[in-house]
Amino acid sequence: MTKPRPVPVLPAQGRRAAFIGKGGAGKSTLLAYLIAYWKSYGVPCVGIDTDVPGEKENGTLFAHASAVDLGAPVYPAPAVHHIRQEAQRLCPERGICVLDTAAWERKEGNAHLTVMSAVDKVILCLQPTPNELERATSVLGYIQQLKNTGAPAPELHVMLTMVGRSVAADQLEGKLTAAGYPVLRSRFKFSSAMTGPAHIFGQPVRVRAGSEMDKTAREVLDVVAR
Ligand SMILES: Nc1ncnc2c1ncn2[C@@H]1O[C@H](COP(=O)(O)OP(=O)(O)OP(=O)(O)O)[C@@H](O)[C@H]1O
Ligand SMILES: [Mg+2]
Numbered sequence: 001m002t003k004p005r006p007v008p009v010l011p012a013q014g015r016r017a018a019f020i021g022k023g024g025a026g027k028s029t030l031l032a033y034l035i036a037y038w039k040s041y042g043v044p045c046v047g048i049d050t051d052v053p054g055e056k057e058n059g060t061l062f063a064h065a066s067a068v069d070l071g072a073p074v075y076p077a078p079a080v081h082h083i084r085q086e087a088q089r090l091c092p093e094r095g096i097c098v099l100d101t102a103a104w105e106r107k108e109g110n111a112h113l114t115v116m117s118a119v120d121k122v123i124l125c126l127q128p129t130p131n132e133l134e135r136a137t138s139v140l141g142y143i144q145q146l147k148n149t150g151a152p153a154p155e156l157h158v159m160l161t162m163v164g165r166s167v168a169a170d171q172l173e174g175k176l177t178a179a180g181y182p183v184l185r186s187r188f189k190f191s192s193a194m195t196g197p198a199h200i201f202g203q204p205v206r207v208r209a210g211s212e213m214d215k216t217a218r219e220v221l222d223v224v225a226r
Pocket of ligand 2: 027028029051059060061100101
């Protein structure tokens, strides 16, 4: 097995990254893995869960981190008007502050715009279903809105999640790429395995060197760090 490249050095002020996508796209689950892997590489991490906890079937990142040690602190949703400030305050030196978000609906609230104004990078999690190109367009529209006001706007990257049939994912990736969206090579594959993402909620994350998740965590880290 070839040795992985060394992890990138993050800027002194750290990096902030938001994970956005529709309900059930796997954002919170993916983040639990990423935090655990990044911590294992020695990258300081902090999570902010901007999703308000409710009677959710799946549980939030905050609930997951409260049930089990993910290796990094995860804070519950601050008031919307405090998100920017909190993301800056909590971002660790040469580390990453990740922001988990509530489901991206057609009629988004202010929280998503605020979250986007608070981060350097947006990772848009898209399940390969027919309407997802439209969702990418609406997220990009928000980023454009920020640019129009002269505010610093985050860089957008797309990650395909809950990928089952790769033909559907390949089709969506083709459309996204043709439309100019940068799509990560790594995909968060759907798996119902008992030790996999479908059952990870409330469980500790096992970090395995050389696994697909290791490669995913390294690719997302590279993108967030630049
Ligand atoms: N790769 C995967 N394979 C199989 N099941 C998954 C995968 N990722 C997440 N799940 C399951 O799918 C459900 C939704 O995942 P998750 O809560 O992470 O999505 P989310 O995008 O955070 O949703 P929400 O917007 O509602 O917060 C959960 O029950 C989770 O266990
Ligand atoms: Mg979630």
